[in-house]
Amino acid sequence: MGEPLDGLPREHASFDAPDAGAASSDSSATVGDAVTTALARFHAMIARRAAREPLQYITGHAPFRYLDLEVGPGVFIPRPETETVVQAGIDWLTRERLSTPRIVDLCAGSGAIGLSLVTEARGAQVWAVEKVPRTYDWTMRNWRRISRLDPLAADNYHLELGDATSGTTLAQFDGTIDMVVTNPPYIPEAQIPEQPEVRDHDPKAALYGGSADGTLIPERIVMRAAGLLRPGGVLVMEHDVSQGPRLVSFAQANGFGQAHTGDDWTVSRRYLFAVRS
Numbered sequence: 001m002g003e004p005l006d007g008l009p010r011e012h013a014s015f016d017a018p019d020a021g022a023a024s025s026d027s028s029a030t031v032g033d034a035v036t037t038a039l040a041r042f043h044a045m046i047a048r049r050a051a052r053e054p055l056q057y058i059t060g061h062a063p064f065r066y067l068d069l070e071v072g073p074g075v076f077i078p079r080p081e082t083e084t085v086v087q088a089g090i091d092w093l094t095r096e097r098l099s100t101p102r103i104v105d106l107c108a109g110s111g112a113i114g115l116s117l118v119t120e121a122r123g124a125q126v127w128a129v130e131k132v133p134r135t136y137d138w139t140m141r142n143w144r145r146i147s148r149l150d151p152l153a154a155d156n157y158h159l160e161l162g163d164a165t166s167g168t169t170l171a172q173f174d175g176t177i178d179m180v181v182t183n184p185p186y187i188p189e190a191q192i193p194e195q196p197e198v199r200d201h202d203p204k205a206a207l208y209g210g211s212a213d214g215t216l217i218p219e220r221i222v223m224r225a226a227g228l229l230r231p232g233g234v235l236v237m238e239h240d241v242s243q244g245p246r247l248v249s250f251a252q253a254n255g256f257g258q259a260h261t262g263d264d265w266t267v268s269r270r271y272l273f274a275v276r277s
Helices: 022-052 055-059 080-096 112-121 135-147 216-228 244-252
Strands: 063-064 067-071 102-106 123-128 158-160 177-182 230-236 256-263 269-276
Touching: 022 055, 022 216, 055 063, 055 135, 063 158, 067 135, 080 112, 080 256, 080 269, 102 112, 102 256, 112 123, 112 135, 112 158, 112 177, 123 135, 123 244, 135 158, 177 216, 216 230, 216 244, 216 269, 244 269
Parallel strands: 102 123, 102 177, 123 158, 177 230
Antiparallel strands: 063 067, 230 269, 256 269
16 A cells, blocks of 8 residues: 555555555545535535624634634634733733732633633633623633643633622632733623624623613723722723723722723724722
């Protein structure tokens, strides 16, 4: 028989010369069936995308910073702009020279923020909170995925099913956390997204901020973060581009001495950065 292709072991080489005519016939039928199945699956995927189902749901994966996250119906697809929120947090940890920071990720979703932080900020302990059971299952799935790839980092990740705005959630850590990083629901209720991929597929609980201007849930997150953080600790929170001035003022009136907004990749005012008094 011929040599395996591309240095692969013989069991992975698909096109070795056949030993006999019968083997050739069986092999051709098998290859033909595989091609037919693959084409049917491909055309089904194209049809789903043509119906405006998100590509990430179809493939089952979404890239985020250095991670490949599993996603599907019931979980918010992580966006590139949220990568800048994580980067702002990592930059602060670097400036402060914190080697073993204590971090909380409120509204964990797919786990994108917390799992990025625990894998990139080696030595960090991260506690993540997700309220919706179906979404929590996706967070857990990605935690297990990271556990297989990076068990040392995954051991420092802790996941809790609970309400991120409740004063009883992670209450045992009040006043001790170095950083809270979060992407809460914040879309104003009247601003229904035009894209079907978002409007019809992203979980509504992950989209809308609970009030006409979308700041109800973000403001509650600010309050919870104020309780969790130690003096000098920071909150990094994604928000709508229209909400920056209001959330800066709200933070300054509720326990944060310094607060400003930061830009995403498109130079839009995308996140609140606030320092606990």
